[in-house]
Amino acid sequence: MKDFLKYVGATLVGMILFGIIIFALGAMSIVGMIASSEATQKVKKNSVLLINLNGVMQEQADDNLSARLMGTSGLGLKETLAAIKKAKSNEDVKGIFIEAGALQADMAQLEEIREALVGFRKTGKWIVAYGDDYSQPCYYVASVANKIYLNPQGMVDWHGIGGQVVFLRDAYAKIGIKMIPFKCGKYKSATETFTEDHMSQPSREQTERYIGGWWQTICQAVAQSRGITIDTLNAYADRVVSLEDPKNLIRYKMVDALLYDDQAKSAVKKMLKIEEDEPINQISVDGMQNVPEENDGDEIAIYYAYGTIVDQETPQNLLLSEHQIVGENVCKDLAELAKDDDIKAVVIRVNSGGGSAYASEQLWHQIEQLKSKKPVVISMGGAAASGGYYISAGANYIFAEPTTITGSIGIFGLTRDRSELMQQKLGFKYDEVKTNRNSTMGSEVVPMTQEQMGYLQSAIDRGYLLFKNRVAQGRRMTMDQVESHAQGHVFLGSDALKLGLVDALGGLDQAVAKAAQLAQVKEYYTADYPGTKSWLDQLLEDSGEKNNGILDEQLRSTLGDFYEPFMLMRFAAEQTGIQARMPILIQLR
Numbered sequence: 001m002k003d004f005l006k007y008v009g010a011t012l013v014g015m016i017l018f019g020i021i022i023f024a025l026g027a028m029s030i031v032g033m034i035a036s037s038e039a040t041q042k043v044k045k046n047s048v049l050l051i052n053l054n055g056v057m058q059e060q061a062d063d064n065l066s067a068r069l070m071g072t073s074g075l076g077l078k079e080t081l082a083a084i085k086k087a088k089s090n091e092d093v094k095g096i097f098i099e100a101g102a103l104q105a106d107m108a109q110l111e112e113i114r115e116a117l118v119g120f121r122k123t124g125k126w127i128v129a130y131g132d133d134y135s136q137p138c139y140y141v142a143s144v145a146n147k148i149y150l151n152p153q154g155m156v157d158w159h160g161i162g163g164q165v166v167f168l169r170d171a172y173a174k175i176g177i178k179m180i181p182f183k184c185g186k187y188k189s190a191t192e193t194f195t196e197d198h199m200s201q202p203s204r205e206q207t208e209r210y211i212g213g214w215w216q217t218i219c220q221a222v223a224q225s226r227g228i229t230i231d232t233l234n235a236y237a238d239r240v241v242s243l244e245d246p247k248n249l250i251r252y253k254m255v256d257a258l259l260y261d262d263q264a265k266s267a268v269k270k271m272l273k274i275e276e277d278e279p280i281n282q283i284s285v286d287g288m289q290n291v292p293e294e295n296d297g298d299e300i301a302i303y304y305a306y307g308t309i310v311d312q313e314t315p316q317n318l319l320l321s322e323h324q325i326v327g328e329n330v331c332k333d334l335a336e337l338a339k340d341d342d343i344k345a346v347v348i349r350v351n352s353g354g355g356s357a358y359a360s361e362q363l364w365h366q367i368e369q370l371k372s373k374k375p376v377v378i379s380m381g382g383a384a385a386s387g388g389y390y391i392s393a394g395a396n397y398i399f400a401e402p403t404t405i406t407g408s409i410g411i412f413g414l415t416r417d418r419s420e421l422m423q424q425k426l427g428f429k430y431d432e433v434k435t436n437r438n439s440t441m442g443s444e445v446v447p448m449t450q451e452q453m454g455y456l457q458s459a460i461d462r463g464y465l466l467f468k469n470r471v472a473q474g475r476r477m478t479m480d481q482v483e484s485h486a487q488g489h490v491f492l493g494s495d496a497l498k499l500g501l502v503d504a505l506g507g508l509d510q511a512v513a514k515a516a517q518l519a520q521v522k523e524y525y526t527a528d529y530p531g532t533k534s535w536l537d538q539l540l541e542d543s544g545e546k547n548n549g550i551l552d553e554q555l556r557s558t559l560g561d562f563y564e565p566f567m568l569m570r571f572a573a574e575q576t577g578i579q580a581r582m583p584i585l586i587q588l589r
Contacts, residue, residue, distance in 0.1 A: 041290040043092040043291055045281070047282060047283055048268065049283055051098050052075070052099045052285070053099065053100055053101055053138045053142070054103060054138075058075065058077065058306075058323070059349065059351050059381060061076025075105075078304070095125050096128070097268060098130070098131075100132075100142050101134075104137065104589065105382075107403040107588055108380070108382040108383075110137050112508070117144045118144055126146045127145040127146055128145055128268055128271070129145040130148075130264040132153075135157050135589065136161075140222065144221075147257075148256050150258055150259070151259070155243075156241075158242050159242060160215060160234075161215045163586040177416060178417040180414065180417060181413070182415075182457050183413070185409075185489070186200075186202045187488040188412050188487065190386075190488075190583045202489075209492065210403075213494065219233045226254065228252070236252060296525065299524065299525060300516055302348075302379075303333065305330060306325065306352055308581075309359050310356055311356050311358055311359045312326065331362055331363060334363075334367065334370050335369070337370060338374070344521050345375040345376070345377065347377045347515050347526075348378050348391075349511075350380055353386060354388050354408065354580045358578070359387070360580045361466065364391055364394055367394055368394050375396045375397075378392040380399060380404045383404065383406070384406045385407055386488075386579075387580035388582075392406075393471045393473075394474035397511075398503050398504075399503065400496060402492065405490055409467060409482065410580075411464050413456060415444075418445055422445045432446075438452055475500060490583065
């Protein structure tokens with residue numbers, strides 16, 4: 001028996017030691033792979049920068065552990081712009097090859113990439129675009145190229161901009177839920193999704209203005225690059241030339257030639273002046289990140305704040321998985337930037353349609369504290385509206401792209417009434433005890449009284465007044481001036497400039513240059529914030545996301561036909577409370 005226990009013990013110890021060794025080797029391999037992916041890279045002579053425009057463009061590429069190990073970080077605006085900028089000044093990069101595809105991005109992101117490519121071409125270098133299919137956003141960007149090639153069986157999507165806004169009132173009614181809105185301003189239409197069955201006239205008016213402005217920008221740029229009149233481009237969209245024979249697109253001057261992949265590569269080799277049997281030296285956007293650049297002078301910090309504004313960090317929603325601006329975390333980060341004497345100015349890149357009114361106020365305050373220490377410049381992305389504008393309004397200077405969606409000065413509140421669901425559909429019965437008339441206010445299973453609704457509307461009115469005060473203080477306007485631009489009205493960046501809601505039109509580079517000017521520094525470099533999480537934190541985070549996905553599949557399997565109503569209830573719950581959030585945008589596709 002003793003020998004048996006001895007052998008079992010030895011086996012267990014051996015297994016534990018083996019497990020420790022395997023774990024250590026695995027960790028060392030992961031660290032080595034990450035270090036290898038971040039190694040300094042040198043651009044080969046006569047190279048081409050390869051830009052893949054297929055997928056969803058984010059403000060920053062995915063920097064999670066799995067993406068870094070697999071080398072699939074996705075599309076990031078920051079990384080794409082940085083790669084173009086480096087390629088522009090690198091004498092070994094002779095041109096850019098755009099791999100066209102189903103690009104999805106907000107209009108301001110597309111505008112900024114296209115402007116960077118225009119700047120690249122002004123150096124005398126060339127750009128070639130090739131793809132099987134060009135989405136409309138991708139074609140807008142690619143139209144700047146010297147040559148646009150299409151697969152003989154490919155397609156260029158060209159149909160104009162439009163879309164549908166979903167209305168959930170009747171869907172909620174079927175499961176016994178009623179959403180009760182409280183808002184300020186006729187343009188604050190975010191609540192309409194939950195309370196109406198069609199767009200109000202003010203909502204339609206502002207939506208038509210911004211999608212019309214986007215389309216005008218696209219047509220003007222394509223017309224100039226391709227030598228096609230705007231009227232002709234509209235005629236092409238009306239008759240959906242996307243579905244015609246690709247050969248017609250050459251005659252329409254939308255593409256230069258129909259080529260297969262190997263033929264497109266041969267065309268690039270001719271531009272590089274290399275033999276047909278020689279390989280093309282190419283470097284990707286990810287690879288260009290590891291090409292060193294000089295960091296001389298003073299530091300200008302670029303802080304990325306994009307996504308929904310929330311009070312505290314929460315697990316990603318199973319229905320709405322998007323990046324978040326976590327109020328308490330961002331406030332801590334900005335406080336650290338304020339204390340860092342090596343940082344001379346801060347540019348905050350805002351791309352947000354808003355969210356929590358409370359978190360927006362905390363962020364406004366923290367930016368005021370930061371501004372008292374060093375200049376703060378806002379660079380608005382695709383949207384900086386409602387809460388996104390709230391946190392921007394107090395900065396020293398605000399840049400927006402002409403197609404940025406901004407403004408939406410206003411707040412709203414939503415409460416959820418589940419009394420019909422619980423009492424009539426499910427048969428629940430409730431009784432209550434209370435010390436005061438409104439002790440049970442906030443219950444979702446008993447309808448609110450008119451008195452309670454009045455109290456909530458008063459709270460919304462106070463929040464709206466505070467928002468307008470912040471804008472008046474930051475933009476040096478009277479309250480009457482702010483009110484004339486408020487009521488939840490969304491504006492294009494070009495219109496916001498005329499109204500004094502922003503200071504200038506431009507992208508991130510212009511914002512950085514202005515920050516340096518305000519800080520009175522001539523030599524400077526930029527550093528991105530917040531920093532990347534450690535690989536161990538990312539490993540644990542990735543595991544959590546996978547678990548969320550597994551739980552979602554289990555939930556779908558268990559609930560069956562009740563899954564969609566369940567998720568609708570969850571979505572409704574997340575929209576309650578006081579919000580500084582813009583309406584749902586038509587997506588550019």
